[in-house]
Amino acid sequence: MAAAVGLLRSGTPGMAGANTASGQRCALILLVCLALLSPLLQAGPDEQRQRQLDNLLLQDCGSCHGLRMTGGLGPALTRQALADKPRDSLIATVAHGRPGTAMPGWNALLDEQDIAWLVDRLLQGYPRP
Numbered sequence: 001m002a003a004a005v006g007l008l009r010s011g012t013p014g015m016a017g018a019n020t021a022s023g024q025r026c027a028l029i030l031l032v033c034l035a036l037l038s039p040l041l042q043a044g045p046d047e048q049r050q051r052q053l054d055n056l057l058l059q060d061c062g063s064c065h066g067l068r069m070t071g072g073l074g075p076a077l078t079r080q081a082l083a084d085k086p087r088d089s090l091i092a093t094v095a096h097g098r099p100g101t102a103m104p105g106w107n108a109l110l111d112e113q114d115i116a117w118l119v120d121r122l123l124q125g126y127p128r129p
């Protein structure tokens with residue numbers, strides 16, 4: 001048994017060389033893929049998604065927070081109203097909602113980047129800065 005394992009491990013010198021080369025090629029391909037993907041992962045929602053999110057802001061968020069985010073069932077989400085609120089806590093509120101209030105959590109529908117984009121949109125001043 002030990003001998004068989006030894007044989008498998010050592011292989012022939014030629015084979016070992018080939019394995020290392022293809023291993024390096026794999027690692028290289030993986031690195032290139034990661035390098036190509038990373039800007040995409042950090043860029044946030046693409047243009048089409050941004051349009052969908054804008055719609056959501058108006059239709060869904062607007063139904064409680066007002067079409068101009070000046071408040072309704074939910075509080076105002078204007079730039080002034082949010083000025084002194086930490087971005088992270090706003091993101092958490094949109095993701096998880098506020099239990100015991102009408103504010104629902106959106107993390108089943110929206111990913112982190114979507115939510116961060118929405119919050120930034122509000123912080124910049126929605127519908128217009």
Ligand code: HEC
Pocket residue numbers: 056057060061062063064065073074075077085090093094098101102103104106118
């Ligand atoms: C069904 C009604 C409803 C909908 C729909 C809704 N909200 Fe709310 N939202 C509320 C209420 C009510 C509160 C206040 C909760 C409280 O009393 O703490 C709130 C609070 C918030 C807050 C915290 C505001 C603050 O002053 O701390 C943010 C941010 C927010 N909502 C964003 C959104 C966004 C973005 C959407 C759409 C994706 C949305 N809400 C959709 C009802 C709603």
